[in-house]
Amino acid sequence: MRSKFLTVAHISELPEGGQLRVELEDKEILLCHHDGEIYALDYYCSHDRLSLEGGTFEGDTIVCPYHGAEFCLKNGEVRAGPAWEAIDTYPVKIDAELILIAEPDP
Ligand code: FES
Numbered sequence: 001m002r003s004k005f006l007t008v009a010h011i012s013e014l015p016e017g018g019q020l021r022v023e024l025e026d027k028e029i030l031l032c033h034h035d036g037e038i039y040a041l042d043y044y045c046s047h048d049r050l051s052l053e054g055g056t057f058e059g060d061t062i063v064c065p066y067h068g069a070e071f072c073l074k075n076g077e078v079r080a081g082p083a084w085e086a087i088d089t090y091p092v093k094i095d096a097e098l099i100l101i102a103e104p105d106p
Helices: none
Strands: 005-010 019-024 027-034 037-042 056-058 061-063 070-072 078-080 092-095 098-102
Touching: 005 019, 005 027, 037 092, 061 078
Parallel strands: none
Antiparallel strands: 005 098, 019 027, 027 037, 056 061, 061 070, 070 078, 092 098
């Protein structure tokens, strides 16, 4: 089944190294622009439900600013604790300078 992609931001809102919180169908999502790629992941860390916004990038991971859990930007898997549950990530497309995210599963 093909996912429907929905526009969430203009590329100018997310410069290289930047992060942007967006909402898509009641889900809060963090857009990250790192090393030329745009990633969309859960806004909240799976450890203590605190925001991942402001986390630093290390290689292909984002480091939670609160207790240091690390998640892969590409697939949300845990690379370092204290979190143990993966976070969701969402397919991203760029079309005519717009950032689109695949509609989350209900
Ligand atoms: S809330 Fe992210 S590591 Fe604790």
